[in-house]
Amino acid sequence: MYKSHTCGELRKEHIGQEITLSGWVHRRRDHGGVTFVDLRDRFGISQVVTHPDISPEAHQALYPVRMEWVIQVTGIVRERPEGMENPDLATGYVEVEVNDVKILNPAQTPPFLINKEEEVDEQTRLEFRYLDLRRERMRDNLILRHRFIKFIRDYLDERDFLEVETPILFKTTPEGARDYLVPSRVHPGEFYALPQSPQQLKQMLMVGGVERYFQIARCFRDEDQRGDRQPEFTQLDLEMSFVGRDDVMELIEGMYTALVAEIVPHKKVLETPWPRMTYNEAMSRYGKDNPDIRFGMELQDITELVVESDFRIFASVAKKGGLVCGINARGLGDYSRKQLDELVEFVKRYDAKGLAYLALTTDGEERSSFAKFLAEETKQSILENMDAQPGDLLLFVADDEEVVYESLGLLREELADRLGLCDDDVLGFAWVIDFPLFTWNADEERWDPSHHLFTSPMPEDVHHLDSDPGQARGQQYDLVLNGNEVSGGSIRIHDSDLQEKVFGLIGLDPEVARQRFGHMLRAFTFGTPPHGGIASGIDRFCMLLADEPNIREVIAFPKNQSARDVMGDAPSPVEVKQLDELHIKLDLGEE
């Protein structure tokens, strides 16, 4: 062994012992005579000291040593002289008086400082990810992620879940996101697909009698990147037989409640038991099906109040069956014209045509883009409706329901951000249930599943499938945390007739359905238990618990915005010979 102790564990009780440490030179303080080195390993930092008159050889050996060199030192643990303790360091009451130094590996000067938590260009961090991982931020995130997954494994193991691995090479499912395809050498012209999730396979495991399954599953989707989206990501995938949706939700709520208490004890859960709201409630109150419930500023529907008003924009939208909603941005009543324009630009990103405002300044003035068109009485009822006080800023969007909800829902969170209404140490968990099973796709003139193809309708809504599929609710449940969807699941269809009916409703040709999902339809004829499950986005969850702005910070080797691995430089061209073996000819076109 290269070390008898870690750099994080030395305490007063070790005083007098001869010990050996190995690690990286975190910092070096050379006083000409006495020299200090802060030696770092994954577990902490220990101060190492050499005196020219006590151990001249060790002192000499340490002379050329620089930051990030890997060294091994042997010496005696000493109590630090009085007044020289460092209470900021766990090991700060002792130091190691070194009598032997071995240089295990010198280091070039790193492109950025390991010992300083300053923002470094992300490109550089990713190019030298192995150095970035040495920094406290990434180390802590890796540890948090490990503990997160470890907790889940233990918790589910104790509850009789079986961890089962499912194939990475499986079958394409074009109805979801774009697939990553893998050409088959053995079968010319045929392809595997990397799984977008183990959805079908876990249902097959239920048919297979596993009853309680989970997996820390890598999933792949070939879509464009976002801060919370990577081409490959990790899900806790879970499925149970003989359960209803309450069973799944209770399990998950229990698990994450315990997890939070253990992994991030400094964080508080906003409300227990976690609130449950229907999809419709989430949309009308927050404009989103993944609302941040840590603050109010809820949407207020004033359509009825303005339908007969003289403000034509509001009135005409209201008469055409649209929606007029507002939010009260408390405390922004003194926003300047420029700041208001910014907000207008913000909602335009989501197709809102404008943003009407009514500001009550702190000194009692009223400024508004539209109030002059309103009868005094109408204005008063709006103010009352929205509980407007001096200093408040009322913001309104009038449009189709979809546009109103999206623009105001996101504006609400943007304003909360500006107003600092959200405490990162508060976890606002909520369940959203009773989603519509389908949403109408006007372009393709068919129903799209709002969750996925295998979600079971609510039993009392099954009859809607024949008459009015839009009315049918699915047995779906999403777990929302601080404005992010962190888990989504459903009770599945376990009946092949019902499954075929759903395929038909979403416009899947019966022949095509058989080709793609015949194995499932067949499996369901062999005695399938009622089953359901859930999948949690582990990257996203860890990102939130680590207070990080994007999931790359909780992934050891993430891809960049253009899906490239900048450290290993992937993807990359391949040898012609490799392509030949795969029976592939490239057609790269002109551009």
Added chain:
RNA sequence: GGGGGCGUGGUGUAGCGGUUAACAUGCGGCCCUGUCAAGGCCGAGAUCGCCGGUUCGAAUCCGGUCGUCCCCGCCA
């Protein structure tokens, strides 16, 4: 596919029409026996992403391009 932000020594920033391109940190050398972001002195290190244009003069203004990040589309 579309829109926006950013690109200045290794790193983080300043400079925004004429500067010897500034500061911090890191790096090299010297001094220093109790520091812990050690300190002091000296020094090296940048043709300001790239190409073109405007101008007597461009890091600075304009156009293009590349890279990167964010957003829209996309993500059952």
